[in-house]
Amino acid sequence: MPAKPSARDLITDSPKRLLRQSSLWALVSGGLWPLQAGLIAWTVAQWAAGELGPAAWAAAAGFAVLGALRAASDRISARRAFAAADEVIATQRRIFLDREPLRIDRSRSSADLAALLSEKLAMLAPYISRYTPAMSRVRVIPLLFIACTFYVSWIAALILLVAGPLIPVFMALVGMAAKEASEKQMAQIGDMNALLIDRIAALPDIRLLNAADRSRADFADRAEGLRKRTMAVLRVAFLSSTVLELFAAIGVAMVAVYIGFSLLGEVTIGAWATPLTLGEGIFILLLAPEFFQPLRDLASAWHDKASADAVSDELRALAEETRAPVLGLGAVAPRLSGPAELRFDGVSVNRGGACRALPDLRIAAGESVAIRGPSGVGKSTLLDLAAGLLRPDSGTILVAGQPLTDETADAWRARVAFVPQSVHVPDITLRDFLDPHGSGADLDAALERARAGAIVAALPQGLETRLGETGAGVSGGEARRLLLARAFLSGAEVILADEPTADLDRATAAQIIAALGDLRAEGRTVVVASHDAGLCAAMDRVIDLEGRA
Template sequence: MPKQAQGTLRRAALLSALAAALWPLQALALAWGIGGWVTEAAPQASLAAAGAFAVIGIVRAVADRIAARLAFHAADGVIHDLRQALLTREARRPGAAASSAALAAMLTEKLAILGPWITRYRPAMARTKLVPLLILALAFYVSWAVGVIFLVAGPLIPVFMALVGMAAKEASARQMVEIGDMNTLLIDRIAALPDILLLNAGDASRAAFEARAEGLRERTMAVLRVAFLSSTVLELFSAIGVALVAVYVGFSLLGEVNFGTWGTGLTLAEGVFLLLLAPEYFQPLRDLAAAWHDKAAAEAVADELDALEADETTPVLGQGARAEPLAGPASVALSSVAVRRGDQLLALPDLDVAPGESVALSGPSGTGKSTALDLIAGLLTPEEGQVTVAGQALACEIADAWRARVAYVPQSVHVPDMTLRRFLDPHDLSADMDAALRKARAEGIVAALPEGLETVLGETGAGVSGGEARRLLLARAFLTGADVILADEPTADLDAANGGAIIDALAALAAEGRTVIVATHDPALSGAMGRVVTVGEGAA
């Protein structure tokens, strides 16, 4: 937790404890007023007692409000910082251990669970450290019998609270896992919805979802059972303690009990004072018990955060921010590069691509062709060796500037939720869009769309095929002036017409002097490039 948030929480806890510690003064004023009213003392005394009670109550309310506001702002800041740090880290970490659904659950539902713990636990702990001891001392001062009752009943609550806390944390941890699994299943089912409908698998999918929902219900009910059980027992202890004080005070005032005080009998004002102190003696302990469940849930979330932070996947180089293009030649070189895959290192062949050269990376699947492209784009960091771009070692400091010169055409195209015009010209360069579309053999794709360049395709590129989406990306490369083109299996799974159009577009880019590097199994595409480099088995 940041130091600033810790300081704010300390102030909130101190204010909350001081506000609670004012109750004995209120109780004293009320008991004094009631005692004076019954004994028919001067009316001014009762009015003074009522005034003191009201003033102290206002001071308590103001202090409580300020403490709550401080705690809320501290919690809001901590959750915001954690969410931002998690988003920033995971967005730059390719192939991270957490699925997007599990990450979404952490960012939305699970991090929010930290709020009650931050706002309630530390103030409750501060009140518990101060108020019961203060009331215990006052009770012993008035009546040692009531002090003994408090001394015996009070410690039972934290002892039982600790026992319940272990079970609560375990139940909360299972619930957190189930929430993540539920989100993962939901995202998977939404993504596979067209296939589910085509295969008529709706009933099976619904049954799987119902089973997962039932598992989440059971985990949630387990947490609630622990919470209600502990609440019942703690309320029982506090109710017994308050009842014993009430019985003792009542019989003492009736003259049936003649012990428990320091030599003199218990007066009405003293009896009322003790009765008013009794509930507030147990209240901080009850508050801490409730906050203990928040702590158990927060610890379960913290364990998941620690697991995410323990993921050693190397983040993407750079910050992903817009930058001015990196100066220097459009050259690329890989030297003695190896990438870690699990416990093994995948060695890649040395590669030296001159500006304006077109190169095809060929070889069996899984040998590192796509990995080489990711390394060149700064999306992966080599375990060994060096990647050189534009005459400089590719590092975090220049990665964003280098990517400003790169156009990447992946196998699966992701289209942001924006119009096609804005997607093709994200920086509003006002270039000749028609010419770029013609060069990419994509003018017919736009013409066939219902709203042309104003069409919003959506993240899955609905309305265009995979090959058409890749041609649109190539048009974007023409338009933005990217002088390094990386294409990962751009003709995979395409018919001859679409594949040929992409090959022609890549050849046109190379003819304009752009550096073009493709990973492919397609002999026609390899033949259209100026040079073929074999990756993996049989590499020279």
């Protein structure tokens, strides 16, 4: 059975190399402590025997040198770990920002995405910089200390060997609750960001409807929910640390009791040298707390792993959303040469868990065609395929007389204007949205031809208005007319419109049909997916998809 994906899968080769270096330096630091403990134990034993001499100064100097080496090793280890964390976060952020323009599913708001790639993604840093090095130390340092302890006393080593493994067992039990609490916190953070952006975008409407108090109360309830989720995560984190400290204290206490009774002569077994000497007892006492220190570090970072796994799950879900097989790179490209025609031959595509076979069709340059059929039959899928937003599983799509492939998709889309059902507007002014390349074309004329002049005139700042990603301030029909104005301005030769008159009143639908008719009259190729009988009647011909799902 394959291992369940985790946050560790996000660490690529370069950060892994940094983490290996970090772990190596951390092991060097931990491995120096038995030498320091031996010097301290020997010096105290010499002092108790009244035999301090020049050698004690040499031991003190050796202790100081080893301490400096440990400090330097810890510093190098920490720097490598933080560098690895920064690289992983930067890489993941870059990957998803590059994929975002290619994402077809716009159900996730930009606020949610921003929360994921800023606040949530930053939660990977403690996991990489603290948990991962701590796990490396746990695998080596305790075994080294048990070996050093066993060299002096097998009973003390046995105590540590029994007390140590109990900690990971209870930490694993606590970790199950930690991951669940972290997942709920991650979801609440995303919801809070999405709610804030939605409320800001809808602020004019909220004020007009006198709903400010209700909106404020709703936001306060969400904030309180986030506070409770965060406190739940902290409670689990403190619980894991408490469990560790309990068992660590019990283990150290048992070792101390054994050494105390051995030095008093009450216990005469368990040490290779009988009786146990003062120096050996101090050496073991100095090792015992440090035996548990890697486990302490792991426990304090245990909730970091839970948070990182929760973020990793969300990143993986986002990767699934953005994994739509869009053709091309989504980059600006020169227009593809050839007639603005479209042809499907034996095309089928797997979408939504079902294989959809589409009819063979040919749409000539300058022709207007309506794709008709019941919901779910594949009308939107056909338009997505025509725009290169989906990759067919079989068959061939020809555009401008050439196969639609990764090499031609961007150049083909330079000739296409797409009017989706749900409009997604970037955070730019309406002027820049309608004329993204600054062509200097007559905006007013394009707006009038799209029957959208009155829409812009009603906006508070006209063409300088920022609508927000959901087009707040305009209705769905108004947003589609603005997209048609954009098509007029862009000079697109192929117009693909998905249900352009859906959910609109008759007057607004008639305006959109008239605008599409103007585009058709100019010789542009128009393809619409629609149930609207009036719109279908305005096209040159209709293609029915019934029974082809």
